Every structure is written in structure tokens, then in C-alpha cells.
Amino acid sequence: MSAPRIDAHQHFWQIARxxxxxxTPALGPIHRDFGPADLAxxxxRHGIESTILVQAAPTEAETRFLLGIAAKTRFVAGVVGWADFNAPDIARRIAALAVDPLLVALRPMVQDIEDENWLARPELAPAFEAMIARGLVFDALLKxxxxxxxxxxxxRHPTLPVVIDHAAKPDLSKPDLVPGDLSAWRxxxxxxxxHPNTLCKLSGLVTEAASDxxxxxxxxxxxxxLATFGPERLxxxxxxxxxxxxxxxxxWHDTATALLAGCSAAERDAIFGGNAARLYLARRGRQPT
Incomplete structure (x- = not known):
């Protein structure tokens, strides 16, 4: 039996919130509301049975809004939410959010935080330890x-399950990219x-590239x-x-499929669903919808 097919990174939003x-309006085609009826x-079309719904606003209110959508949407198997990791009562806040079994991960929007060294702050330890205790994944939105x-x-937290969103956003905007341009990223x-508990999302790459x-x-x-994480952690x-x-x-779906043509069928099944089920759902006692 093949693994479930899961899109492990998608968003919904209501701008009026x-x-x-x-x-902003400068983002043109995505500056409107998006919901389950748009994605279904x-x-x-691609035989994808389930998704992981990811936060797009740095508020607990939006996380609860997404959990509400997930509760009513058959194909949403889990939610990556947000919490204020700087809050003095962060362990209590995480525990309260994690009561909902649809919450599978948390994602502070690291790319938008002015301090590039924010993640290294030792005072964030209570947040990470609370996530470990509750079986939550840390989604790392990095550059x-x-x-x-x-x-x-x-x-500092070797047992924390982590997934790197969008492969840490390599800059693919140069028209004549050569290997040296990506040396620091590589x-x-x-x-x-x-780090064996760290996985990586094959997502978000085209928006780091030029329009052509x-x-x-x-x-x-x-x-x-593929050479670093391997198919078992993508x-x-x-x-x-x-x-x-x-x-x-x-x-994008067809491009990702073509780029993984050299993988075995079992490896592609893992990347297109099995790994997400293992990372996000199994640890919370959930199965794909």
C-alpha cells in the first residue's frame, strides 16, 4: 500500500481579520481571501488527500482561526500555528494550544524578526522544551x-523535531546562477x-527565483x-x-515530480506524503484524513 499523498505546506487567510x-495590495493576485473551496x-487534480495548513500571521488568534477551519475541512490533517516564544508564560500558552489535536507544529516567523540571532537566545528554551513535551514540530521559517x-x-535541543521551510530560501533570482552563488546556503x-531530527520541505523555491x-x-x-537530507527527510x-x-x-507539482524522477517509487511516496505523515501526524496520534 502506497503512502498517503500530503501537501505539507499550504495557507488560507481572510484579509479582513x-x-x-x-x-499588501502590492502582492496583487494573492491579495484576496483564500479558503478550502479554492484549494480542493x-x-x-493531483490525487492529494490531505494537507498541513500553515500560519500566515503572528497571532494566536489566527492559529485558532485555522484550527477552526481544520475542524470543518476533511482534507486538512493538521495545523502549523504560532505562539509568542518571548512570552513569560509561553509553556502555558503552548499547552493550551496543544489541547487541540489538530495542532501539529508551531512556527515563529523567524525571517521577519530583526535579530538574525534570535533563535540562538537561551531564554527561548521554555518554548522549545514545551514543544518537545507536547509532541509538536518546530517549523523553521529561515533565510x-x-x-x-x-x-x-x-x-541545545537535539531531540526537538524540526522541519526547515522552503529549504531556507536560497536566492535563485540571478539569471546566470553558478554553484558558487549558493556556497553559503549549501x-x-x-x-x-x-542533525538527524531535522527534515526539510521541498517548497517555496519558485518564489525565490526570477519570473522566468x-x-x-x-x-x-x-x-x-537529496544529497544532504536524502529522500527520507524531504x-x-x-x-x-x-x-x-x-x-x-x-x-510546481509537476516540476517537483520531474526533479525527483531519479528517486525510486518508494522514495517519491515518502517525499509526497509518507514523511509528512510520520513527522506531523504520527507523533500526535493522528492519521491522514
Whole structure:
């Protein structure tokens, strides 16, 4: 029996809620509401049974909003939420959120935090320890400059399950990218992959590329991810609807499939669902919907 097919990174939002500071009219096609009815036909087209719904606002109110959607939406298997890791009562806050079994992970929006070394702060330990105690995953929304701090955090909390969102966002915008342009990212990814409890999402790459990207733009990145994390620690995600700034859902799905053509069928099954089920759902006693 093949593994369930899971899109492990997608978003919904309602702009009128007012807590999406990054979501401005300048973002054009995604500056509107998105909900389950928009995504369902795309999932059906590609045989994807379940998703992981990811936060897009730094508020607990939005996390509870997403949990409410998940409770009513058959295909949403889990929610990656947000909590204020700087709060003095963060352990209590995490415990309260984790009462809902649909919460599978937390994601502070590290890329938007001014201090590049924020993740290395020892005073964040209560948040990470509370997540470990509750069986939650840490979704790391990083850029390459945040990797050193992430490595410090991983050394301090080696049992914390971590997934690197969007492969830490390598800069793919240069028209004539050469291997040297990605040297710092490549070294950082290899160091992250050396931690066995750390996985990586195959997602968000096209929005780091120029509008005329091709499969060859992405190939060096995906080859490096396969060489470092291996198929057993890579997870497919669409980053829908953000992905539509550079590609329709189907184009990204088909591109990822083509880039993984050298993997075995079992390895592709793992990347397109099995690994996400193991990371997010099994530890919370859940199964794909």
C-alpha cells in the first residue's frame, strides 16, 4: 500500500481579520481571501488527500482561526500555528494550544524578526522544551543568514523535531546562477542536515527565483537537498497560494515530480506524503484524513 499523498505546506487567510502585515495590495493576485473551496479542486487534480495548513500571521488568534477551519475541512490533517516564544508564560500558552489535536507544529516567523540571532537566545528554551513535551514540530521559517542561529538552537535541543521551510530560501533570482552563488546556503543546509531530527520541505523555491525560472533553475538546489537530507527527510509542500506569484499549483507539482524522477517509487511516496505523515501526524496520534 502506497503512502498517503500530503501537501505539507499550504495557507488560507481572510484579509479582513487584519493581522497579515505582510499581505499588501502590492502582492496583487494573492491579495484576496483564500479558503478550502479554492484549494480542493487542485488537490483532487493531483490525487492529494490531505494537507498541513500553515500560519500566515503572528497571532494566536489566527492559529485558532485555522484550527477552526481544520475542524470543518476533511482534507486538512493538521495545523502549523504560532505562539509568542518571548512570552513569560509561553509553556502555558503552548499547552493550551496543544489541547487541540489538530495542532501539529508551531512556527515563529523567524525571517521577519530583526535579530538574525534570535533563535540562538537561551531564554527561548521554555518554548522549545514545551514543544518537545507536547509532541509538536518546530517549523523553521529561515533565510540563509538565520542558519547559524538555528544550528545553535539545534545543538541545545537535539531531540526537538524540526522541519526547515522552503529549504531556507536560497536566492535563485540571478539569471546566470553558478554553484558558487549558493556556497553559503549549501554549507548551511549540509550542517542542518547533520542533525538527524531535522527534515526539510521541498517548497517555496519558485518564489525565490526570477519570473522566468525553469526546471534547471531549481535542479542544483534539489540535488543538494537529496544529497544532504536524502529522500527520507524531504517533504513536499506547495506553499499555495503564495506559489502562484511564480507558478500555478500544477506547474510546481509537476516540476517537483520531474526533479525527483531519479528517486525510486518508494522514495517519491515518502517525499509526497509518507514523511509528512510520520513527522506531523504520527507523533500526535493522528492519521491522514
Amino acid at each position: 487584519g493581522d497579515y502585515g505582510w499581505l 479542486p487542485l488537490l483532487a 540563509p543568514e538565520h542558519i547559524p542561529a538555528a544550528l545553535s538552537m539545534l545543538a 554549507e548551511g543546509i549540509a550542517a542542518l542536515a547533520a 525560472w525553469t526546471i534547471e533553475t531549481l535542479r542544483p538546489v534539489v540535488e543538494h537537498l 517533504i513536499f509542500g506547495s506553499d499555495w497560494p503564495v506559489v502562484t506569484l511564480r507558478a500555478e499549483y500544477s506547474r
